[in-house]
Amino acid sequence: MKQYDYQTLNQNERASLVRRRGGDFAEVLPTVREVLQTVAKRGDDALVYYARKFDGVEMSSLPVTEDEFRSATSTVSKERQQAIRDAAASIKAYHAPQVPKPYEVETRRGVRCRLEWRSIRRVGLYVPGGSAPLVSTLLMLAIPAQIAGCREIVVVTPPRKDGTISDEILFAAELLGVRTVFKIGGSQAIAAMATGTTSVPKVDKIFGPGNRYVTAAKALIAQPPYNVAIDMIAGPTELLVIADDSSDPVFVASDLISQAEHGADSQVVLVTPSESLAKKVQLRLSEQLISLPRSAIAQRALESSLVIIVDNIEEAVGFSNSYAPEHLIIATDSAPDIASKITNAGSVFLGQLTSVVFGDYASGTNHTLPTARTASAVGGLTVGSFMKPIFFQNVTKDGLQSLVRTTAILAEAEGLEGHARAARVREKARD
Numbered sequence: 001m002k003q004y005d006y007q008t009l010n011q012n013e014r015a016s017l018v019r020r021r022g023g024d025f026a027e028v029l030p031t032v033r034e035v036l037q038t039v040a041k042r043g044d045d046a047l048v049y050y051a052r053k054f055d056g057v058e059m060s061s062l063p064v065t066e067d068e069f070r071s072a073t074s075t076v077s078k079e080r081q082q083a084i085r086d087a088a089a090s091i092k093a094y095h096a097p098q099v100p101k102p103y104e105v106e107t108r109r110g111v112r113c114r115l116e117w118r119s120i121r122r123v124g125l126y127v128p129g130g131s132a133p134l135v136s137t138l139l140m141l142a143i144p145a146q147i148a149g150c151r152e153i154v155v156v157t158p159p160r161k162d163g164t165i166s167d168e169i170l171f172a173a174e175l176l177g178v179r180t181v182f183k184i185g186g187s188q189a190i191a192a193m194a195t196g197t198t199s200v201p202k203v204d205k206i207f208g209p210g211n212r213y214v215t216a217a218k219a220l221i222a223q224p225p226y227n228v229a230i231d232m233i234a235g236p237t238e239l240l241v242i243a244d245d246s247s248d249p250v251f252v253a254s255d256l257i258s259q260a261e262h263g264a265d266s267q268v269v270l271v272t273p274s275e276s277l278a279k280k281v282q283l284r285l286s287e288q289l290i291s292l293p294r295s296a297i298a299q300r301a302l303e304s305s306l307v308i309i310v311d312n313i314e315e316a317v318g319f320s321n322s323y324a325p326e327h328l329i330i331a332t333d334s335a336p337d338i339a340s341k342i343t344n345a346g347s348v349f350l351g352q353l354t355s356v357v358f359g360d361y362a363s364g365t366n367h368t369l370p371t372a373r374t375a376s377a378v379g380g381l382t383v384g385s386f387m388k389p390i391f392f393q394n395v396t397k398d399g400l401q402s403l404v405r406t407t408a409i410l411a412e413a414e415g416l417e418g419h420a421r422a423a424r425v426r427e428k429a430r431d
Helices: 011-018 026-042 044-055 066-075 078-098 135-148 167-176 186-195 212-221 249-260 275-289 295-303 313-323 335-339 356-361 397-413 417-424
Strands: 002-005 103-108 111-119 122-126 152-157 180-183 205-207 238-242 267-272 306-309 327-330 347-350 387-395
Touching: 011 313, 026 044, 026 186, 026 212, 044 186, 066 167, 078 135, 078 167, 103 397, 122 135, 122 186, 135 152, 135 167, 152 186, 167 180, 186 205, 186 212, 238 249, 238 313, 249 267, 249 275, 249 295, 249 327, 249 356, 267 275, 267 295, 267 313, 275 295, 275 306, 327 335, 327 356, 335 347, 347 356, 387 397, 397 417
Parallel strands: 002 306, 122 152, 122 205, 152 180, 238 267, 238 327, 267 306, 327 347
Antiparallel strands: 103 111, 111 387
């Protein structure tokens, strides 16, 4: 990892440290636009064509069949089944209290306004599959959707080379009662849910991470002529660790590697006032990489990642808030005291024992999080992400006079006489 002494850097150099590399999908936009247009015109035939072209898979059927669901249940080991159940239970426990509450207020006499929540009717979930089937992502997306009350949940996930889906993903879907699952990946899967085909229903909002083709497709379908809502534009995985001499370098190194192995464009950052700790972590990284199956990927990510030496923990917190990481570990004995000073982060992990991977899988918090500094303005996925607020208002005769006057004056100030008349025409209703 590249090491910097924060005090020796000028303002521009400091600003460059918080900029993200990777995540640029501009060069794939022409291809993705073509995919969207083709799927909109040719439907299922286009999906079969692109599976052959992009994935080298011959698809005879797009929907997962009942036989495939049954086979998955019998194939997944009892140990993995229990782990999936345990993770699902934690995720449900954390998300269940998130259901937003309605409220009503009387803003002035005779004028009552209220807010109510409605679930999104049909949602589409993209679950990465293929060589790295992310069963955890299915749990993180489907469970809050169910708690929100979404009536229809559509899942798409890339097929393996033999045209099948990961047994663990199918077992998790079966466990949750999610039965509408399709063997489709890439930008064509997003296109299918955005436009609808003979097999795949058109959805109202699309959730889930993916590669740059998936990300580009989500960005495009959120615009005209598709106008399908999305959860967020997610970039490569990020982790920032605040550590000091009280931190265990083995733990810190293992957490940095855990996120670096996601992809060569992942970025991990260690911020510490201890050069001694930084050296120990660098050594542990080298030791742990030797036996890592995805060491080449992790190594490439680490080579472009950062170690930043600061004067003290307060400066480390300041840098972290400027960086606004997707994941933040405060790996110090003083973590509880530092937590209140964190203003920008997707998900925060407090203390030596709280690894970022627990949040990835089973502690209960959602792992669908903002990246690329967007954590400075938005948060991660919640039950509310699968719902929408609707506003209601009711005006009685008691509130009409003052409301008409205020409304008409403001409408005329804006030059909208029609608005003013729509208010004043109701004045006689007071009699």
